[in-house]
Amino acid sequence: MAIVGAGAMGTALARGVVANGHRVEAVLSRTPASAQALAKRVDAPVASAEKRALPNSVRRVLICVPDDAIVGVAEALAKVDHSWPDTFVAHTSGEKSAAALAPLREQGAATLSFHPLQTFTAETPPAAFEDIIVGLQGDDLAVEAGEALARLLGGRPVRLTAEQKARYHAAAALASNGLVALLAVVEELLPEAKEEDDPPAINWVAPLVERTWTHLKRSSPEGALTGPVARGDQGTVEGHLDALADETPHLVPLYAALSTEMVRVAVRSGRLSGNQAETLLDLLRASADATTDEGHGASDPSH
Numbered sequence: 001m002a003i004v005g006a007g008a009m010g011t012a013l014a015r016g017v018v019a020n021g022h023r024v025e026a027v028l029s030r031t032p033a034s035a036q037a038l039a040k041r042v043d044a045p046v047a048s049a050e051k052r053a054l055p056n057s058v059r060r061v062l063i064c065v066p067d068d069a070i071v072g073v074a075e076a077l078a079k080v081d082h083s084w085p086d087t088f089v090a091h092t093s094g095e096k097s098a099a100a101l102a103p104l105r106e107q108g109a110a111t112l113s114f115h116p117l118q119t120f121t122a123e124t125p126p127a128a129f130e131d132i133i134v135g136l137q138g139d140d141l142a143v144e145a146g147e148a149l150a151r152l153l154g155g156r157p158v159r160l161t162a163e164q165k166a167r168y169h170a171a172a173a174l175a176s177n178g179l180v181a182l183l184a185v186v187e188e189l190l191p192e193a194k195e196e197d198d199p200p201a202i203n204w205v206a207p208l209v210e211r212t213w214t215h216l217k218r219s220s221p222e223g224a225l226t227g228p229v230a231r232g233d234q235g236t237v238e239g240h241l242d243a244l245a246d247e248t249p250h251l252v253p254l255y256a257a258l259s260t261e262m263v264r265v266a267v268r269s270g271r272l273s274g275n276q277a278e279t280l281l282d283l284l285r286a287s288a289d290a291t292t293d294e295g296h297g298a299s300d301p302s303h
């Protein structure tokens, strides 16, 4: 196996493969230092910034470079004299399909996208692959090889179509990056710590977030939703909107958008009537429109 791209994903995969008893033959990266550092970590004999250093014995290539670099890397690899018809090549993008590897497919390689649905840094332990979904898409034979690799790492392979990938990845980005952004907003709204040594106020909501996640895992969004929107407490929602409009108007559109989704969930669960839902939606729309008209949309990153 060879890893191309010695960043967060490449490191996690290389360590995962080695932890499960397999060898990494080569690490290729943009800079020699990155390639060498990862090769040393996983005892790989070859480390290089040159694609032509790919050993001909390698039968599995995992391309772990930024999404926008995948096509360029595939083009460069396709120029390397290699037994491509005997080789599986995967990239690890959640959004891109296996078509990004077309130059290698034209050389006869079996291509796939192999996307571990997890967030990784270079220090993420191999155990992070256990029980996670690995989204696979591409040539049948390559997907079978991807399933074997996913299982070797302890993951759960799931087949996707090329058309499903961007939407699947938008969901993943919202679940991870969206949650981080939401909690950054939560922190912005909480009072600032009084003493320098006080724990960050974000800790206040940790039990709330954890309990909410426990409820969600046991039931569904419809079963887990509580709060003023689900109760139809219009006055409380108005109170929130007024407070936000006074001090953090850039957050009103976000509050309105998320509350609109809460209304949809509450209607589906049967907790809100059609009339209650309409009243709340009117209120949310009016507040978001008023803030946007005043130029307090969420688009200004300086807030």
Ligand SMILES: NC(=O)c1ccc[n+]([C@@H]2O[C@H](COP(=O)([O-])OP(=O)(O)OC[C@H]3O[C@@H](n4cnc5c(N)ncnc54)[C@H](OP(=O)(O)O)[C@@H]3O)[C@@H](O)[C@H]2O)c1
Pocket (backbone or CB within 6 Å): 004, 005, 006, 007, 008, 009, 010, 028, 029, 030, 031, 032, 034, 035, 063, 064, 065, 066, 067, 069, 072, 073, 092, 093, 094, 115, 116, 117, 118, 119, 120, 121
């Ligand atoms: N990190 C995650 O949580 C995660 C999760 C699922 C999927 N992914 C996917 O994994 C892929 C890599 O993401 P990442 O987070 O690992 O990014 P990253 O930490 O920025 O690492 C990317 C690596 O690619 C290397 N690189 C860039 N251009 C290259 C080129 N032309 N040839 C060879 N190597 C090149 C860089 O090398 P140098 O260090 O040598 O400059 C860098 O180490 C992306 O497709 C991403 O969507 C990431």
